[in-house]
Amino acid sequence: MSDLDQLTQSLARNLKRWRKERGLTLDALAARAGVSRGMIIQIEQARTNPSVGTTVKLADALGVSITTLLDYEQGPQVRIVPPEQAVRMWSTSTGSHTTLLVGTEARGPLELWSWILMPGDGSASDPHPDGTVELLNVTAGVLTLVVDGEEHLLPAGTSAVFEANTGHEYRNDGDEPAEMTMAVSIPPVR
Secondary structure, eight states: HHHHHHHHHHHHHHHHHHHHTOOHHHHHHHHHHTTTTTHHHHHHHHHHOHHHHHHHHHHHHHOOHHHHHSSSOSSSEEEEGGGGGSEEEOOOSSSHHHHHHHOOOOOOOOOEEEEEEOOTOOEEEEOOOTOOOOEEEEESSSSEEEEETTTEEEEEHHHHEESSSSSSSEOOOOSSEEEEEEEEEEEOOO
8 A cells, every 4th residue: 555545544534533523514524624525525535635734724623633634543552653654745756755753642842852872872761740742753773662661672764652651761772873853742731
């Protein structure tokens, strides 16, 4: 299945799911999003690949992120996204492109980090407050992610998201530097 086919199928399934979960009819969603009813039907039946602008309008009208509408799977505490499952959103004939690596529905502060772990190094973290989510993309080497005692090997190109309200650790058990980009979403203080 091509990236475009995967995107179309995911969007169809998730749009329908979120529309029903929100209790919206096709007409109500169309009015809220400023998108025609016919377009929504075509999207839900996976007969069209809408523009990014249309997808953003629908996500906003449903109160979810574009990532949630495009995600093909949700569920476990740690979700691993292999490079071949990242979604290519936009590209040009000259080679420019954007790729949605991983995302989550989170509110509150968001931090973006760049990490380099040399061979044999690691960093352990105590649990963060409930609602804290960490997203990461390994850009070089192999990272060992340990969440609640369970190890996950993440080679370069792999992304992951997890709730960080349990002990977790980043390690480089390999023989070359491991590099990653990480975002941390922290719940707002209530």
